[in-house]
Amino acid sequence: MKVLYPEHIPAFFTALASRFELRLPVMLSDGTRTIGSLEDGPIALMGGAVPGKPTAAFFPQQGPVFTAVEGAVLPSSDQANRLFVAGFTGRDIDCLRFIDRFFADGWRDDIYFRQRAGAVIAGVSGYCGPGGALLPLIGGGCDLEFVCDGKCWLVLTYSQAGEGIAAELPDTDAEEVLHQIRIESLTAANEGDELIQRASQLLRANRVPDSFWSEIGDRCISCTGCNLACPTCTCFGVQDWRYANNIERSRMWDSCQLDGFMREASGHNPLGSEALRTRRRIHHKLAADPERWGEISCFLCGRCDVVCPTGIGILAVAMEMVDRFEQETIR
Amino acid sequence: MKRTLTVCPYCGTGCSFYLVSDGGRLVGVEPSTTHPVSRGGLCVKGWNAFAFVHHSDRLTTPLIRRNGTLTPASWDEAIGLVVDRLRSIQQRHGYDSVMFSSSAKATNEENYLLMKLARAVFATNNIDHCARLCHSSTVFGLAETFGSGAMTNSISCFDQTDLILVIGSNTTEQHPLIGTRILNAAQRGAKLIVADNRRIRLARHADLHLRHKNGSDVALINGMMHVIITEGLMDRLFIEQRTENYAALAANVADWTPERAAALTGLEADEIVAAARMFAAAGRAMIVYSMGITQHSHGVDNVRCCAALSLLTGNLGRPGTGVNPLRGQNNVQGGCDMGALPDVYSGYQKVADPLQRQKFARAWGVSTLPERAGLPLTHAMDAAASGLLRGMFIMGENPLLSDPDQAHARHALENLELLVVQDIFLSETAAMADVVLPAACYAEKEGTFTNTERRIQRVRKALDPPGEALADWEIICALAERAGYGGMRYSGPSQVMDEIASLTPIYGGIAYDRLDRHGLQWPCPGKSHSGTPILHMESFTRGLGRFSPASYRPPAEAVDDEYPFVLTTGRTYFHWHTGTMTRRTHLLDREERTAFVEIHPDDAGRLDVRDRDELLVASRRGEIRVAARLTAMVVPGVVFIPFHFAEGAANALTNNVLDPESAIPEFKVCAVRIRRVV
Structure with missing residues (x-):
């Protein structure tokens, strides 16, 4: 097993910058954490999931699709260097796996995979959550994993790329510590999962009345933050800008919380109220995706609950649903 | 990838986010999670605040009207022409024959500089901005009762x-x-x-x-x-x-x-x-x-x-x-604080006060400053319409859509001998101008905005402006220089703020190095002062709080048989004012694409109107065609039209009647009639 000591972190990642385009958890000037570059601020592996979705490395909020010049269509350019993206929690890795499936299914999203293919993914786990809380061990689905044991970072590798990156690091014998983290992770990993399963069952059994969604919808200001922060939200819009000598097509993250998202050409909208749109957002993740993909597509990364200014992120709504409608049935 | 911490350019809440750029192009925003106002969230406009910046309609070069057409020109020619023609008008008609319209979208430093340009260089107090249209009654009313016109x-x-x-x-x-x-x-x-x-x-x-x-x-x-x-x-x-x-x-x-x-x-x-x-x-x-x-x-x-x-x-x-x-605009509080008003310098220091005039004259290196208060914007439009005002310099505002009674506003602007517009897009007003100066947008310059709770915050440059566009402050300084005034040479906006702080007691403690994280709330009189979250704690700014009794006066225009509906105007969630930015933002434009009128289903039933029917809405001043939106949001007898849309301009209908004390127009009430277009 390899180990990365805190004092070696800057040098380790700086060395990687010659081979990769780096995206790492960093601390910005006002204390906001993000997955950015070394120039953005000091590396900040501690602190848990970053507020923005880490999958933005492969599909930014807005990015080019193609440029049309005098009849020729030029695709958006490839990433110059391979991406190295660190900072995925275990739940983020689940999200990544889900959208990899999504973007590969049927019509393969070549723009996404131009960034994603060949990218090295590094997870973080161990005692590096908020205030040193435990983030469950990931155990795979990425190329390597940095496990915080409270003092330093144990480095676990799961692919050749991961092994290559960790090769130069010193060895350590920390099996006992790792075992302890693994045991603790087994309990921590399930927190919230049961709740979301129960919420999903309520929805699929049609036990949540429309009046509930009206209440939730009344608290939604359509900021779209829930969608824009969600790593498994994949919907996007497309726009064309006509310049003097060329036309640029770009695409941007879209939101099912917007009226225009589902509006038909006739002007009719089958989801014409906040209540219906809020219902759809949660229903899609907890009831529709299990039908199509065989799993709930909310992996409880927590971002929508953090970004929502009125407290109606998916976990909050699921808790309210379970509180109110499981009890009602029992009564 | 680069991240630049800045402040939202839309409303006065003052949310903070990072602009994310890649290779000189903006690719998104990320909210600041530590900001005391936005606390990691944003509204839909904030989330999309990057999306108009690279729009192909951005102005990239100065334009001068030649043979009726706006044609590209050099900065040298455009700046020279503006100064020469403003001077020429003043020589023939007096200093107060020109008006400067500042901008609640621009930074504090830019508002201060335009105010200084008007007063120190062009010797007129004819400087105002769109606060006249939104909160001039607040500034007047709260100054009278509390001594300070702010939240x-x-x-x-x-x-x-x-x-x-x-x-x-x-x-x-x-x-x-x-x-x-x-x-x-x-x-x-x-x-x-x-x-x-x-x-x-x-x-x-x-x-x-x-x-x-x-x-x-x-x-x-x-x-x-x-x-x-x-x-x-x-x-x-x-x-x-x-x-x-x-x-x-x-x-x-x-x-x-x-x-x-x-x-x-x-x-x-x-x-x-x-x-x-x-x-x-x-x-x-x-x-x-x-x-x-x-x-x-x-x-x-x-x-x-x-x-x-x-x-x-x-x-x-x-x-x-x-x-x-x-406060409505991102920097309407700051625009007022900076003295982009006809009767006060920065910090609400009155031009009528000889000691203040002396202080500013000395600091600005001029022998005298004009003592009579200038024209409020709304009066300036009347003066332009009647021929008393001959030249107008408009920075970042679009009065053709935002002022009441559009026909009146159009006549006023057409009647000018010289109209100069400095903006980021060719707005409806800019399209009428004799000279158009291309400006940098908020993402392309340094400065500060002051939000509704008086929080002065840094705005930071994420990328260069397009083409030859320059920051508003650079353009203003170039105008001053061309006019022969040497008192506007700055290394950058930070130095302008130092000057503001030296002359403005409520901003006395403001300096860029003190604003780095989340800004400071004025009054902040000294460099060790930590700002003032709540005003009037021990005593009111004026000493005692004053009860000012008010008598009821009805709106100026009442409904009657001919015009039986009350029209009230305002904004929608997805658009900002005259739509120059939001109508060029894909997702926002998609949400509200066309002009509409909210009408109660009972009224619609009586008029045989169905949802999305085209309606002709007319007042005594004009008429527009808009789509019907049937909704119980409004009460029967009242209709609502947002003022974002040039093709269904609510302000073609509104009434240019002003509050006698603040000169704010009555945008919220006028009488209209409605019929379905068949």
Whole structure:
């Protein structure tokens, strides 16, 4: 097993910058954490999931699709260097796996995979959550994993790329510590999962009345933050800008919380109220995706609950649903 | 990838986010998670605030009208032409024959510099900006009653209050992140009174929703104060120790029985009594208002009433209380603070005061400064229409869409000998100009904005402006230099702020190195002062809080058989003012693509109108075609039209009647007729 000591972190990642385009958890000037570059601020592996979705490395909020010049269509350019993206929690890795499936299914999203293919993914786990809380061990689905044991970072590798990156690091014998983290992770990993399963069952059994969604919808200001922060939200819009000598097509993250998202050409909208749109957002993740993909597509990364200014992120709504409608049935 | 911390360019809430750029192109935003106002969230406009910046319509070179057509020109030629023609007009018609219109979208430094340019270089106090159209009645009314025309409390106070009275503010749509504080307050059990006849989102959460008639706010609040005094619910100690002129207020509201107020407001007397009791019973009560209070021919009286209600109940100078006008634009507070107003220098220091004139003249290196107050923007348009004003320099505003009575505004602008517009897009007003100067947008320059809670915050440059566009401050300095004035040479906006701080006591402690994280709230008089979240804590800025009694005056234009509907105007959630930025933002434009009129289904039924029918809406001043939107959001007899759309311009209909004290137009009430286009 390899180990990365805190004092070696800057040098380790700086060395990687010659081979990769780096995206790492960093601390910005006002204390906001993000997955950015070394120039953005000091590396900040501690602190848990970053507020923005880490999958933005492969599909930014807005990015080019193609440029049309005098009849020729030029695709958006490839990433110059391979991406190295660190900072995925275990739940983020689940999200990544889900959208990899999504973007590969049927019509393969070549723009996404131009960034994603060949990218090295590094997870973080161990005692590096908020205030040193435990983030469950990931155990795979990425190329390597940095496990915080409270003092330093144990480095676990799961692919050749991961092994290559960790090769130069010193060895350590920390099996006992790792075992302890693994045991603790087994309990921590399930927190919230049961709740979301129960919420999903309520929805699929049609036990949540429309009046509930009206209440939730009344608290939604359509900021779209829930969608824009969600790593498994994949919907996007497309726009064309006509310049003097060329036309640029770009695409941007879209939101099912917007009226225009589902509006038909006739002007009719089958989801014409906040209540219906809020219902759809949660229903899609907890009831529709299990039908199509065989799993709930909310992996409880927590971002929508953090970004929502009125407290109606998916976990909050699921808790309210379970509180109110499981009890009602029992009564 | 690069991340640049900055402030949202839309409303006055002052949310903070990082602009994310890649290879000189913006690719998104990320909210600041530590910011005390936005706390990791944004509204839909904030999330999309990057998306217009690279639009292909951006102005990239100066334009000069030649043979009727705007054609590209060099900066040298354009700057020379502007200065020469302004000078020429002044030589023939006097210094006050030109007007400078500053911008609540521009930075503090730019507002200060345009103010300095007008006064020190062109020797006129004819400088104003769109605060005239939104909160001039607040500045007047609260200065009179409290001594300071700004929001008394902080946005964090919503987390501490027991009651919020929202009157004339659609907060979740117009100041969305403040709106969410109110929603959260209601959720935790704070009382919420919404006084607005539109059934806005907040009304769905309100303990009381008062749907009073447009323009009847004075009657409503006088009625509430009558109940409070009659039932002995006022804060006697506060009145005694902290206020003056109470007897006059008590006398004024003595005959404002709930029944009398009910007759004028269209409410039940019981509703007024209930509102009064609920407000007075709260330990900490906040009043929140916006354009529904200010944009009336009696806007100052409305503000006086809000101030009096808070004074009467002792709801000032403490956390969770206050009179909280929500400033509309990102930097409309700053535009006022910087003296982009006809009667004051920065920090509300009066031009009529010889000592102030002397202070600024000395600092600016000029022998004299003009002493007579200049023209308010609304009067300037009248003066242009009548030929008294000959030249106008407009920075970042679009009066052809935003001013009342569009035909009048068009005539005024057409009547000018010289119209110069400095902007980021060729707005409807810019398209009429003789000279157009291309400016950098907020993402392309350094500076500061001051939000509604008086928080001065850094705006930072994420990328270069397109083509030859320059920051507004650079253009203003170039104009000054060409006019032969050597007092506007700065290394950058930071140095401008140092000058502002040296001349402006309320900004005295402001310097860029002190604003790095989350800014400072003025008054901040010294470099070691940590800013002032709540005004009037120990004493009011003017000493004692003054009760200013207000008499009821109806709106200037009443409905009649010919024009049977009340038209009220405003904004939608997805667009910003005249749409120059939001209509060029894909997702926002998609949400609201066309002009519409909200009409109650009962009225629509009577007119045989169905949803999305094309309607012709006409007032005594003009007519427009807009799509019908049938909704119970409005009450029967009242229609609402947003003013974003050039092709269905609400301000073709509005009434250019002004409040006599603040010169704010009555955007909120005029009479219209409606028919279906067949």
